[in-house]
Amino acid sequence: xxxxxxxxxxxxxxxxxxxxxxxxxxxxxxxxxxxxxxxxxxxxxxxxxxxxxxxxxxxxxxxxxxxxxxxxxxxxxxxxxxxxxxxxxxxxxxxxxxxxxxxxxxxxxxxxxxxxxxxxxxxxxxxxxxxxxxxxxxxxxxxxxxxxxxxxxxxxxxxxxxxxxxxxxxxxxxxxxxxxxxxxxxxxxxxxxxxxxxxxxxxxxxxxxxxxxxxxxxxxxxxxxxxxxxxxxxxxxxxxxxxxxxxxxxxxxxxxxxxxxxxxxxxxxxxxxxxxxxxxxxxxxxxxxxxxxxxxxxxxxxxxxxxxxxxxxxxxxxxxxxxxxxxxxxxxxxxxxxxxxxxxxxxxxxxxxxxxxxxxxxxxxxxxxxxxxx
Amino acid sequence: xxxxxxxxxxxxxxxxxxxxxxxxxxxxxxxxxxxxxxxxxxxxxxxxxxxxxxxxxxxxxxxxxxxxxxxxxxxxxxxxxxxxxxxxxxxxxxxxxxxxxxxxxxxxxxxxxxxxxxxxxxxxxxxxxxxxxxxxxxxxxxxxxxxxxxxxxxxxxxxxxxxxxxxxxxxxxxxxxxxxxxxxxxxxxxxxxxxxxxxxxxxxxxxxxxxxxxxxxxxxxxxxxxxxxxxxxxxxxxxxxxxxxxxxxxxxxxxxxxxxxxxxxxxxxxxxxxxxxxxxxxxxxxxxxxxxxxxxxxxxxxxxxxxxxxxxxxxxxxxxxxxxxxxxxxxxxxxxxxxxxxxxxxxxxxxxxxxxxxxxxxxxxxxxxxxxxx
Numbered sequence: 001x002x003x004x005x006x007x008x009x010x011x012x013x014x015x016x017x018x019x020x021x022x023x024x025x026x027x028x029x030x031x032x033x034x035x036x037x038x039x040x041x042x043x044x045x046x047x048x049x050x051x052x053x054x055x056x057x058x059x060x061x062x063x064x065x066x067x068x069x070x071x072x073x074x075x076x077x078x079x080x081x082x083x084x085x086x087x088x089x090x091x092x093x094x095x096x097x098x099x100x101x102x103x104x105x106x107x108x109x110x111x112x113x114x115x116x117x118x119x120x121x122x123x124x125x126x127x128x129x130x131x132x133x134x135x136x137x138x139x140x141x142x143x144x145x146x147x148x149x150x151x152x153x154x155x156x157x158x159x160x161x162x163x164x165x166x167x168x169x170x171x172x173x174x175x176x177x178x179x180x181x182x183x184x185x186x187x188x189x190x191x192x193x194x195x196x197x198x199x200x201x202x203x204x205x206x207x208x209x210x211x212x213x214x215x216x217x218x219x220x221x222x223x224x225x226x227x228x229x230x231x232x233x234x235x236x237x238x239x240x241x242x243x244x245x246x247x248x249x250x251x252x253x254x255x256x257x258x259x260x261x262x263x264x265x266x267x268x269x270x271x272x273x274x275x276x277x278x279x280x281x282x283x284x285x286x287x288x289x290x291x292x293x294x295x296x297x298x299x300x301x302x303x304x305x306x307x308x309x310x311x312x313x314x315x316x317x318x319x320x321x322x323x324x325x326x327x328x329x330x331x332x333x334x335x336x337x338x339x340x341x342x343x344x345x346x347x348x349x350x351x352x353x354x355x356x357x358x359x360x361x362x363x364x365x366x367x368x369x370x371x372x373x374x
Numbered sequence: 375x376x377x378x379x380x381x382x383x384x385x386x387x388x389x390x391x392x393x394x395x396x397x398x399x400x401x402x403x404x405x406x407x408x409x410x411x412x413x414x415x416x417x418x419x420x421x422x423x424x425x426x427x428x429x430x431x432x433x434x435x436x437x438x439x440x441x442x443x444x445x446x447x448x449x450x451x452x453x454x455x456x457x458x459x460x461x462x463x464x465x466x467x468x469x470x471x472x473x474x475x476x477x478x479x480x481x482x483x484x485x486x487x488x489x490x491x492x493x494x495x496x497x498x499x500x501x502x503x504x505x506x507x508x509x510x511x512x513x514x515x516x517x518x519x520x521x522x523x524x525x526x527x528x529x530x531x532x533x534x535x536x537x538x539x540x541x542x543x544x545x546x547x548x549x550x551x552x553x554x555x556x557x558x559x560x561x562x563x564x565x566x567x568x569x570x571x572x573x574x575x576x577x578x579x580x581x582x583x584x585x586x587x588x589x590x591x592x593x594x595x596x597x598x599x600x601x602x603x604x605x606x607x608x609x610x611x612x613x614x615x616x617x618x619x620x621x622x623x624x625x626x627x628x629x630x631x632x633x634x635x636x637x638x639x640x641x642x643x644x645x646x647x648x649x650x651x652x653x654x655x656x657x658x659x660x661x662x663x664x665x666x667x668x669x670x671x672x673x674x675x676x677x678x679x680x681x682x683x684x685x686x687x688x689x690x691x692x693x694x695x696x697x698x699x700x701x702x703x704x705x706x707x708x709x710x711x712x713x714x715x716x717x718x719x720x721x722x723x724x725x726x727x728x729x730x731x732x733x734x735x736x737x738x739x740x741x742x743x744x745x746x747x748x
Contacts, residue, residue: 035494049589049591050575050688052688053513072676073587073589073677074589076589076590077587077589077590077591093676094676094677094678094694095696114494114498115494116427116493116494116495117493117494117495118493118494119490119491119492119494119511120409120489120490120491120492120493120494120497120509120511121490121511121514123494124488124497124509124510124511124514125511135494135498136498137493137494137495137498139427139495140495140498201424202424213447213450213451215423215447215450215451216450216451217423217451302446302447302467302468303447303468304468320468320469321469322469
């Protein structure tokens with residue numbers, strides 16, 4: 001779920017690596033071990049040709065130059081990464097021990113932050129090679145490392161959001177009744193690509209009872225007149241994510257369908273209104289959940305209210321009970337309450353929101369009223 | 375790099391899980407912890423909608439029913455997996471601790487095998503929750519778990535290989551000179567899809583000096599007359615992998631180009647001839663490498679000779695010095711020596727080979743002579 005962060009320069013990447021190393025030192029860590037994926041692409045601009053059993057790892061330690069441990073046969077690619085000029089390369093060749101190579105760069109009694117998605121095999125290799133070291137996942141140790149976006153990043157997220165909105169404006173005009181979910185899903189994916197997404201992560205089309213499964217993707221069900229249809233779609237445009245949901249209705253809704261839709265809309269509005277610097281992440285969840293609870297639908301809102309977004313479509317901060325992290329201007333995340341009535345239908349409404357000094361600013365702006373489709 | 379293993383039944387998956395649990399017990403393990411990806415799709419047929427921070431983990435323990443720990447909101451998908459009837463589900467909901475849920479299923483002083491690609495975050499969560507446990511990656515603990523393919527699997531790999539061969543037969547007829555590597559790469563990807571691949575993992579087109587970088591993918595370089603061009607392509611067809619390489623030449627080759635190509639062909643032939651039950655994996659590497667070494671090109675063969683293939687295009691067993699694992703009928707892997715002359719050109723020839731009682735049987739069968747293209 002990552003792509004090259006093309007708009008950024010070697011200097012941008014160098015500054016991010018410097019900041020990450022300083023943040024690690026402030027947190028009492030001896031360094032950071034960064035695996036291929038969103039952390040690495042954000043820090044260095046580098047994505048290996050494939051994420052395989054061959055170890056590729058960025059080592060950031062306070063006061064030292066960043067080092068990329070890389071398989072010899074992938075080094076030529078790594079040397080072309082946008083951030084390569086800030087990196088020293090340590091090549092290792094098939095048949096040698098990459099953990100021994102990495103260990104030479106590490107404090108043998110240090111505690112390190114490691115990318116959430118680093119392979120367990122690689123973590124075990126390091127633990128075996130350096131039994132005096134200890135590790136914490138980046139989400140545990142430095143959850144906010146990538147959470148506060150700079151102006152250029154917010155603009156990229158806004159552009160991705162605008163592209164997703166444009167896709168919604170077109171999809172609402174297509175025919176739903178009589179077509180399979182998978183067909184509409186494919187239309188949505190084509191629209192996202194057409195509006196500039198280089199990567200489509202999901203185009204959920206969940207009609208009727210399928211809408212009651214929040215992670216239903218799209219199936220063979222033929223959408224019918226009278227169906228509620230949850231649309232939830234996103235991906236990466238110029239390396240930054242979109243993720244938005246709207247729930248549409250084929251023909252006239254029942255009173256209950258309208259009631260539940262209005263309720264979710266009110267909950268989403270309450271969640272967005274709770275966004276302001278200094279509020280806790282959990283306050284956003286509580287604000288949205290309180291509306292649904294008060295209406296007696298609390299047991300049908302079965303997921304957290306939101307998640308961060310950046311070079312991935314799912315990252316910290318999480319808008320969830322127990323997350324006391326204060327909101328800071330530049331944070332970007334989804335606000336997406338839902339109500340799921342098993343066997344019947346579901347409703348979810350989702351916008352990406354960025355924290356500004358004055359409160360939350362939505363990066364999606366299509367109507368949140370129930371859209372009637374054909 | 376995985377897809378659903380559609381041709382297999384719930385009973386097939388149950389048998390695989392039983393076998394995996396028994397193999398784990400034989401290796402002195404208290405169980406296996408299986409992450410989303412190739413291990414999980416092979417064992418259960420299940421691929422989560424996305425591989426995220428939300429824990430999904432299959433727990434296999436000798437003498438116990440398999441349990442899938444799954445986020446509540448993804449449970450409806452998991453319940454539709456081909457192997458679901460053999461599984462018990464343990465749901466966990468956002469805001470609760472998935473490691474505590476998993477810990478209840480585990481021997482608190484046991485040693486477990488864990489998928490190579492399990493997230494480090496999840497391994498750390500388990501280590502923290504159960505400090506008396508220890509872990510080994512599946513590649514270390516049970517490297518051959520998926521290595522010996524049954525007849526149906528070999529047939530699927532053969533069909534994927536035949537599809538890749540069909541793609542080569544078409545690509546060799548297209549015009550190379552004057553076109554960008556990326557254009558030819560796109561043609562190759564379209565051909566793989568056209569011949570039934572649901573997933574394309576790589577379509578390397580490395581012309582002239584780019585061919586000297588074994589993992590070069592495809593760039594803006596315009597192929598010219600006189601170029602050597604390494605083609606290396608593969609993906610998944612019906613859930614099983616293809617991976618083949620041929621090196622073609624635009625117009626008449628020089629004597630040196632022909633010499634190097636003949637050398638690699640002889641090395642590849644020697645590698646395939648070394649395949650027989652009971653030989654060690656490293657014998658295949660040694661056989662291929664000896665030919666290149668003897669010709670004085672040893673320093674330019676900078677990677678191992680091969681890797682296993684199955685529900686991924688890269689997995690154990692590895693044909694590499696130091697790998698003493700004996701070959702067993704049903705194992706399937708690449709034999710792909712290469713010579714890479716920096717700044718000049720490269721040659722690689724690769725077939726997938728399966729071990730039979732009588733020796734190696736190639737699953738790719740296009741000519742290994744140098745093909746002249748336009």
